[in-house]
Amino acid sequence: MTSSPIARPVDPPPRLLMGPGPINADPRVLRAMSSQLVGQYDPWMTTTMSETSELYRGVFRTTNEQTFVVDGTSRAGIEAALVSLLEPGDSVLVPVFGRFGHLLTEIAERCGAKVHTIEVPWGEVFAPEVVEQAVRDVRPKVLAVVQGDTSTTMCQPLEDLGEICRRHDVLLYCDATASLGGNPFETDAWEVDVVTAGLQKCLGGPSGSAPITIGPRAVEVIEGRKHVEAGVREAGDVERGVRIASNYLDLAMVMDYWGPRRLNHHTEATTMLYGARECARILLEEGLDAAVARHRLHGGAMLAGVRGLGLEVFGDVAHKMTNVVAVHIPDGIDGDAARAAVLHDYGIEIGTSFGPLHGKVWRIGTMGHNARRDAVLTTLAALEQVLRAGGAPVTAGGGVGAALEVYAA
Amino acid sequence: MTSSPIARPVDPPPRLLMGPGPINADPRVLRAMSSQLVGQYDPWMTTTMSETSELYRGVFRTTNEQTFVVDGTSRAGIEAALVSLLEPGDSVLVPVFGRFGHLLTEIAERCGAKVHTIEVPWGEVFAPEVVEQAVRDVRPKVLAVVQGDTSTTMCQPLEDLGEICRRHDVLLYCDATASLGGNPFETDAWEVDVVTAGLQKCLGGPSGSAPITIGPRAVEVIEGRKHVEAGVREAGDVERGVRIASNYLDLAMVMDYWGPRRLNHHTEATTMLYGARECARILLEEGLDAAVARHRLHGGAMLAGVRGLGLEVFGDVAHKMTNVVAVHIPDGIDGDAARAAVLHDYGIEIGTSFGPLHGKVWRIGTMGHNARRDAVLTTLAALEQVLRAGGAPVTAGGGVGAALEVYAA
Numbered sequence: 001m002t003s004s005p006i007a008r009p010v011d012p013p014p015r016l017l018m019g020p021g022p023i024n025a026d027p028r029v030l031r032a033m034s035s036q037l038v039g040q041y042d043p044w045m046t047t048t049m050s051e052t053s054e055l056y057r058g059v060f061r062t063t064n065e066q067t068f069v070v071d072g073t074s075r076a077g078i079e080a081a082l083v084s085l086l087e088p089g090d091s092v093l094v095p096v097f098g099r100f101g102h103l104l105t106e107i108a109e110r111c112g113a114k115v116h117t118i119e120v121p122w123g124e125v126f127a128p129e130v131v132e133q134a135v136r137d138v139r140p141k142v143l144a145v146v147q148g149d150t151s152t153t154m155c156q157p158l159e160d161l162g163e164i165c166r167r168h169d170v171l172l173y174c175d176a177t178a179s180l181g182g183n184p185f186e187t188d189a190w191e192v193d194v195v196t197a198g199l200q201k202c203l204g205g206p207s208g209s210a211p212i213t214i215g216p217r218a219v220e221v222i223e224g225r226k227h228v229e230a231g232v233r234e235a236g237d238v239e240r241g242v243r244i245a246s247n248y249l250d251l252a253m254v255m256d257y258w259g260p261r262r263l264n265h266h267t268e269a270t271t272m273l274y275g276a277r278e279c280a281r282i283l284l285e286e287g288l289d290a291a292v293a294r295h296r297l298h299g300g301a302m303l304a305g306v307r308g309l310g311l312e313v314f315g316d317v318a319h320k321m322t323n324v325v326a327v328h329i330p331d332g333i334d335g336d337a338a339r340a341a342v343l344h345d346y347g348i349e350i351g352t353s354f355g356p357l358h359g360k361v362w363r364i365g366t367m368g369h370n371a372r373r374d375a376v377l378t379t380l381a382a383l384e385q386v387l388r389a390g391g392a393p394v395t396a397g398g399g400v401g402a403a404l405e406v407y408a409a
Numbered sequence: 410m411t412s413s414p415i416a417r418p419v420d421p422p423p424r425l426l427m428g429p430g431p432i433n434a435d436p437r438v439l440r441a442m443s444s445q446l447v448g449q450y451d452p453w454m455t456t457t458m459s460e461t462s463e464l465y466r467g468v469f470r471t472t473n474e475q476t477f478v479v480d481g482t483s484r485a486g487i488e489a490a491l492v493s494l495l496e497p498g499d500s501v502l503v504p505v506f507g508r509f510g511h512l513l514t515e516i517a518e519r520c521g522a523k524v525h526t527i528e529v530p531w532g533e534v535f536a537p538e539v540v541e542q543a544v545r546d547v548r549p550k551v552l553a554v555v556q557g558d559t560s561t562t563m564c565q566p567l568e569d570l571g572e573i574c575r576r577h578d579v580l581l582y583c584d585a586t587a588s589l590g591g592n593p594f595e596t597d598a599w600e601v602d603v604v605t606a607g608l609q610k611c612l613g614g615p616s617g618s619a620p621i622t623i624g625p626r627a628v629e630v631i632e633g634r635k636h637v638e639a640g641v642r643e644a645g646d647v648e649r650g651v652r653i654a655s656n657y658l659d660l661a662m663v664m665d666y667w668g669p670r671r672l673n674h675h676t677e678a679t680t681m682l683y684g685a686r687e688c689a690r691i692l693l694e695e696g697l698d699a700a701v702a703r704h705r706l707h708g709g710a711m712l713a714g715v716r717g718l719g720l721e722v723f724g725d726v727a728h729k730m731t732n733v734v735a736v737h738i739p740d741g742i743d744g745d746a747a748r749a750a751v752l753h754d755y756g757i758e759i760g761t762s763f764g765p766l767h768g769k770v771w772r773i774g775t776m777g778h779n780a781r782r783d784a785v786l787t788t789l790a791a792l793e794q795v796l797r798a799g800g801a802p803v804t805a806g807g808g809v810g811a812a813l814e815v816y817a818a
Binding site: 004005006008009010011012013014015017019021022023024025027030031032033034035036037038039040042044045048051052054055058071072073074075076079083103106107110111112198200206207208243244245246247248249264265266267268269270271272274275277278281284285343349354 | 413414415417418419420421422423424426428430431432433434436439440441442443444445446447448449451453454457460461463464467480481482483484485488492512515516519520521607609615616617652653654655656657658673674675676677678679680681683684686687690693694752758763
């Protein structure tokens, strides 16, 4: 019996998760998620869903009526947006500056879209005029762009893209999974039509719920793809597009489920809803600007700290996300062995990397609940010790010292 | 501030959920879900995933290597199975005996499959020879069938379908969402190729994680649809089918993510994984046969109880699921008003109904953590009181009395 997992309760070891996400959940979020369930159409439940929409309007900085959570991980939110917007044969433009641009490309291809990409080397972002030229050339239905791509730590400036898209009659979709809550994001001011996110980065919750907001231009496109059964057709229902290829991720149905008609769709993932709601409450209690400033402070302290150790930072630091830094692995150090030592000896997780950066950089995050002084300082101290033990020429005390200077400023 | 949801923590009212699901989560499951997160490739995490697979092999009664959870609700599991098995143009046969048969049909249509249905009136199930004749006529690639359809409370016998499917070289997919853990299910003995489920019924957890098991014949079909990037192609990788239309629900990728290659896919919904793991532990500690017997006992007591009140039961009771009963709403009673009174006055939720049964029956569940004497008796007492207050001719004390006789037997 002792060899069987039946005998072993869930009992995770203590970990400080300082990678590119997931990070530790705020204990308040876990407490909220331990609340008992209620029925799907209980008045308390429908009120809680409406309140969750209201809270995420604050998080996304939007007045979009269609603001809710998709019941799946951030990737489910991305796919829901793309499969609901893109019909087979539609043209989509994806500026690729890291791994998650490739993911948008891959998902859009599976939707049957004609995918056009532009690329910059990893560690760079796009100038808006480059994006506009591509929009002009491709004339896509949708411009799909990642805000913060943790694979490179770059944060694509979005301020100008909405206006460009309006001018060319293009829909703008943004994947803000890794950035929302820790980097400025203005859905309405930037005129972004659809935004998706996840809880497991700056929002301080577990993966498994994907906040989304959908503006009126996108709602019209998605509603136009509804195939309404004759019996429930109402005045104003339209049916002109190709039916959405997914039922689970059909945003037309999910909008009717969250909206006043409350049409039955999936069984709400109530525990994840509780978590998503609490993440938004925590963020809005702190204030969105204050939360971004906190991420900037602790991300800045981590950046100063790794440089203070004598390590080199990857990429265009002027366009780095606030909440993650990529650090070149020093010569002579086995990156995976060092990460394993940090985990084993200190219970701290830092991140590996993908694609062209694999084996070359570590990625260190400071986000959500873990964007804190103690988390930054202990990570720098642990990293210093492991690098020293490995024989790397680090500056003794240089990491913690440099971070403390940031905090003292 | 008090008018804003920012000021209001998650604080659900106490409810006893005696509808067709979701039901109350076992408090042990909620406690497991309050555990802190670890990183996705932490050795503890990969062990926990492997243990979860092992536990669900026990729940599904299978030796299938490919046994894991899909990160979404039970509907995500259904769609993952169908979109991964069915290529556009493939033929699928769906025996429809309630609402969830229509759901399988709808999802298969969105996969581009040619969908053939056979139907029986609500409240009945299919004789195996009827299914076999349809298999012979249609020669489908996949037979997709619901085990327990809560919309009618019917439980389709599956014992013979696997053998029929083998004989005709057809894959058998079964949606066991509403039945697994409370009704007999034998994946291997019945030769079912793919089975999906959810936590929110007899497994005693919240919605949001979809256990799935995939047998070797189905694995071969799904693996054949992988589009492997040249750089990571390995000996044995094949590519002959049409690419799966979803990334998030692409079971070929999810198998590689759960399997020994542990290829990165989505960010695990760790809290839901903890919950799914604990649901399986609780069920296997009790013993699957004992859990089915418990559902049969308490479902039988509820059935006797509603009859003892003088109410009429809907459908072919010989083929009823153990865990839910549909009860005709007595003449002169407003079904929704009575349900609201049971909820408001007693904190107990019983279910409404859909389609041809809408307004005609209530659905009362006894499942998972709520398949208990106190839950059955208090529900019968509350129902009696509300029916009396509404002027229905119920037998005084007849509900609780009849249930107690079942327990005394």
